[in-house]
Amino acid sequence: MNRTPTITITQEKIDKLDSLLGIFCDRANTVWSILITISGQLLMQRGFVYSFDVLAISALACGVFNSTMELARIVGENKFSQFLQEGKKFSVYYIGVNEEYLLVSLFDDRTLPGVVKVASKEFSSEAEKILYNKS
């Protein structure tokens, strides 16, 4: 059998990412944010939403993201690396971190989609450096 790829997360990386996620949540003023793998496994979360099933949301979010990637491929785009689901009370913003991770943020009218978008892009770029040891 060939070796299948594995994501390995060390304590050091977790600490750095957790701090980065905290900065992101403050800056973007999101209600709740999660960093998950592209196969739907939760790495970390920030914020507090008491009635949500985090594991279920992670699995659904990765399904949504992967479906969107496939849709991109079908219409001839390389990828749709970020997108927004807009609701009346809450909206959800998705952004990929490289090909293997996904940041999902729930936010309400205390912030603006544009702010979340800009902060998400910054997070994605910084998180990529941490996860892939890039300087």
Add this chain to the structure above:
Amino acid sequence: MANLNFAKKELNQKIVYYGTGLCGKTTNLRTIYAALNPQRKGKMMSLATELDQTLFFDFLPVDLGDVKGWKLRYHLYTVPGQIYYNASRKLVLKNVDGLIFVVDSQQERLDENIESYINLQDNLKSYNLSLNDIPMVIQYNKRDLPNILPINDLQLQINKGGYTYFESVAIRGIGVFDTLKSICQLTVLKQMDDLIQV
């Protein structure tokens, strides 16, 4: 794709139940969900049609104990079996760590089982994978029905790769945990082999 979390000492793996429509994939998950202690399972989620057929996937996170201080957490998924949901099926297969191919043992479903097996190979191929790359076990389900094929016939027609197999009656819980235990062992062994190679 397995996720080794050194901070939490957790190994997370993704297991996918694959097979033709109405072969019993969701029933496997429901049986597991019903049998496990609440501490060992998360919420089961089903994205199904009005006819209770899986539309995108079913999902059940389970915690199956510790090995040398490492928590083993499995994310169990099923694929939609109906032919026209192939795009969804392919997506669920992404980053899979272990496969359970569920076979409907009834005579009249043989062709559909074979078609599903070929479809699995094709979908893996789209991720540059083959059945040689992913641990797999086969589950011959619905063994309580009167019109089933003998195991030897099913083995000849479907299990050409010589995979470990189990007979089951998923609706009554027979063979469900044997199948799950087997794939979990295989995926952990594969993970250990992969780590040794690094």
